[in-house]
Structure formats: structure tokens, C-alpha cells
Amino acid sequence: MKTEWINPFVESVYSLCSTMLSCGVERGQLGLAKGQTAAGGDITALIGLSGMARGMVALSFPAGTARAMVGRLLSIGEEEIDESVSDGVAELVNIVAGSAKAKFSNGNGSDIISLGLPTVIHGGSQIIGCPSHSTWLDVPFSSDLGPFSLRITFELEPTKGGN
Amino acid sequence: MKTEWINPFVESVYSLCSTMLSCGVERGQLGLAKGQTAAGGDITALIGLSGMARGMVALSFPAGTARAMVGRLLSIGEEEIDESVSDGVAELVNIVAGSAKAKFSNGNGSDIISLGLPTVIHGGSQIIGCPSHSTWLDVPFSSDLGPFSLRITFELEPTKGGN
Known part of the structure; x- marks a missing residue:
């Protein structure tokens, strides 16, 4: 996977933070992880990509960031957050991947x-791996609502372009 | 999601065990889990489904089962298994989902x-959740190589049939 493919996802994170979460955000240094990598958070939301690009997008959050972001996203108070954290972080990764997806196109405007x-996934010591020939790109972010990270792996399958 | 949709995946597990792993296998009682559910294993391999069916297929293994199955799948000895476990279980879920995928078709023979x-995902205390409106179907298996479980959630999107 090429590092420039991560840009639409990074832009989506910025746009999510500025428009839906109204929080300042700054990206850190892009990292590469081959094979297994610690998820770096208490809660990880994953979404699969298929079609011309096969892969996975993950957002990993410490519990505090997840609670703060979900509270802001859904405009709910502390007492309602617990039962909504999973749905909320699922929605966050859906928004980021969905908005990035719209930026990849095959030239005739259709999605690829x-x-x-x-x-x-909840749990303290998650390690996320992937087939050893593929690579995860890892972008840490710091935001007004706490740190989190975006992690992506995918492979382009040019033969499927346009279908 | 309807329970009959899980059958192609269960058949794929049987076929994987009988042909590629040469091990006896028996399925247990189908369970339903809404919202969060413990992954029930030390290692979980996930693969995303999209197209007319959007969802996720997971195989969860205790470490012993994962090692035994990967050793058998790749015909390797104890000393090589450690570095191959992630790739091996990734391949197992890929085989199960790929072979089930071929059994879903839209009537003109193309994949949907x-x-x-x-x-x-490695880690002891994984809890796998999904948006609260969706349901995971959970099928436990016992095999000569140890217990494991198959977990699936998906939603059909009829408007996308054939694309």
C-alpha cells in the first residue's frame, strides 16, 4: 500500500473533527507496521473495505477519548454514554471510511x-495483525477530546476497477 | 440476519476441516448475540463482507486450537508455528468466507x-461488538484439533444485487 492512499482517510478524520465533533485535531507522524501491531487503545472500531481496494480501516481510542467523542457525536450525557459507546465508535469509523470512499473513484465517478x-473490539491488550505481506499505516492524532489513532491496511486490485 | 444465511459458512467450515485439515469436526448449538459478545478465544480472525451483504465473519480460537490448525494447514512443525499463526488463521477465515461467498449468487451466477x-486480533479479553441493531450468529465447533467458534453478522442490501 502506498502512503498517499491514506490521505483521503486523514482528510476525513479532520473533517469529522471539525464539522461533527467541533474539536481541534492534529495528526502525528505516520508510522508503518508490518505484521502484528498493538492496537494502542481500549476500543477499536474496524470496517472492511472491498472492491478494487481490499483492506481494513481501524480507529483505536483510549476509553476516555471514545466516551468524549461519542458524547459529542450523539449529543448525550455521561449516563447514556456507556450503552452507546460501541454504536458511537462504529459510527465514527463508518463516517471516516464512507467519506474517504467517496474520494476514490475510477474516473467515471462510480465508487471503487x-x-x-x-x-x-473492546479489551485491554489487543494486538491487531494482518497477513505478513501487507502493511498497516498508522497515524496518531491528538485532539481536544483526547488522543486516538487511525490505522489502515489495503491492497489495490486493479483488475476489479469499475465493478 | 436470518439463521439460514449462516449455513453456507457452516458448510465451509466442515469442508475446510475435512479436506484441508483432515480433522473431524462437530457443530454445537447456534447462539444469537445482540450487541457486544465475548470473542471466546485468544485469537480472532475477521474478514469484512460487502456488496449485497455487508457484514463481518469471525473465527475465534483458543491458542492451542489455532496452533494445531495452522500447523496442519501449512504442514509446518512447532518451531515455525509461532511466526505463522496470524497468517494461518487469516488464511482460515479467508477460506471459509471465500468458499461461502461462492454459494451466494444473484441468479445469473455472479457473486453478490x-x-x-x-x-x-490477539489478546485475552476481547469483546466483539457491533451496531446494536445488528445481531451476531455464533456457532461453536468442537474438532479433533480443539474447539473454536464461527461468528457472523451481516445485513442484506437488496438494492445492490448484481453490482
């Missing part, structure tokens, strides 16, 4: 990436 | 499901 359903 | 890239 399909999205799966988001899945959320 | 696209697969993403497999992702592997």
Missing part, C-alpha cells in the same frame, strides 16, 4: 470501494 | 458478496 459493517 | 482482507 465498498464498505462492510463496522465491528468494535 | 465481496471479501475484504482478513485481520487478526
Whole structure:
């Protein structure tokens, strides 16, 4: 995977933070992880990409960031957040991947990436791996609502372009 | 999601065990999990589905089962298994989902499901959640190589049939 492919996803994170979460955000240094990598958060929301690009997009949050972002996204108070955290972070990764997906096109304006359903993993010591020939790109962010990270792996399948 | 949609995946597990792993396998009782559910294993391999069916397929293994199955799948010895476990379980979920995918068709023989890239999660206390309106179907298996479980969530999107 090429590092420039991550840009539409990074732009989507900026746009999510500025428009829907009304929070300042700054990206850190892009990292590469081959094979296994610690998820770096208490909660990870994943969504599968298929079509011309096959892969996975993950947002990993410490619990505090997840609660703050979900509270802001859904405009709910502390007491309602607990039951909504999974749905909320699933929605966050759906927004980021969906808005990035719209920026990939095959020239005639049709989408070349399909999205799966988001899945959320909770648990302290998650390590996310992927087939060893593929690479995860990892972008840490710091925001007014706390740190989080965006992690992406995908492979282009040019033979599927346009379908 | 309807329970009969899980059958192609269950058949794929049987076929994987009998042909590629040469091990006996028996399925347990189908369970339903709404919202969050413990992954029930040390290692979980996930693959996203998109297209007419959007969702996620997960295979969860205790470490012993994962090692035994990967050793058998790749015909490798104990000393090589450690570095191959992630790739091996990723391949297992890819085989199960790929072979089930071929059984869903839109009537003119073309596939209606696209697969993403497999992702592997390691870690003791994983809880896998999904948007609260969707449901995971959970099928436990016992096999000669140890217990494991198949977990699936998906939603059909009829408007996308054939694309």
C-alpha cells in the first residue's frame, strides 16, 4: 500500500473533527507496521473495505477519548454514554471510511470501494495483525477530546476497477 | 440476519476441516448475540463482507486450537508455528468466507458478496461488538484439533444485487 492512499482517510478524520465533533485535531507522524501491531487503545472500531481496494480501516481510542467523542457525536450525557459507546465508535469509523470512499473513484465517478459493517473490539491488550505481506499505516492524532489513532491496511486490485 | 444465511459458512467450515485439515469436526448449538459478545478465544480472525451483504465473519480460537490448525494447514512443525499463526488463521477465515461467498449468487451466477482482507486480533479479553441493531450468529465447533467458534453478522442490501 502506498502512503498517499491514506490521505483521503486523514482528510476525513479532520473533517469529522471539525464539522461533527467541533474539536481541534492534529495528526502525528505516520508510522508503518508490518505484521502484528498493538492496537494502542481500549476500543477499536474496524470496517472492511472491498472492491478494487481490499483492506481494513481501524480507529483505536483510549476509553476516555471514545466516551468524549461519542458524547459529542450523539449529543448525550455521561449516563447514556456507556450503552452507546460501541454504536458511537462504529459510527465514527463508518463516517471516516464512507467519506474517504467517496474520494476514490475510477474516473467515471462510480465508487471503487465498498464498505462492510463496522465491528468494535473492546479489551485491554489487543494486538491487531494482518497477513505478513501487507502493511498497516498508522497515524496518531491528538485532539481536544483526547488522543486516538487511525490505522489502515489495503491492497489495490486493479483488475476489479469499475465493478 | 436470518439463521439460514449462516449455513453456507457452516458448510465451509466442515469442508475446510475435512479436506484441508483432515480433522473431524462437530457443530454445537447456534447462539444469537445482540450487541457486544465475548470473542471466546485468544485469537480472532475477521474478514469484512460487502456488496449485497455487508457484514463481518469471525473465527475465534483458543491458542492451542489455532496452533494445531495452522500447523496442519501449512504442514509446518512447532518451531515455525509461532511466526505463522496470524497468517494461518487469516488464511482460515479467508477460506471459509471465500468458499461461502461462492454459494451466494444473484441468479445469473455472479457473486453478490465481496471479501475484504482478513485481520487478526490477539489478546485475552476481547469483546466483539457491533451496531446494536445488528445481531451476531455464533456457532461453536468442537474438532479433533480443539474447539473454536464461527461468528457472523451481516445485513442484506437488496438494492445492490448484481453490482
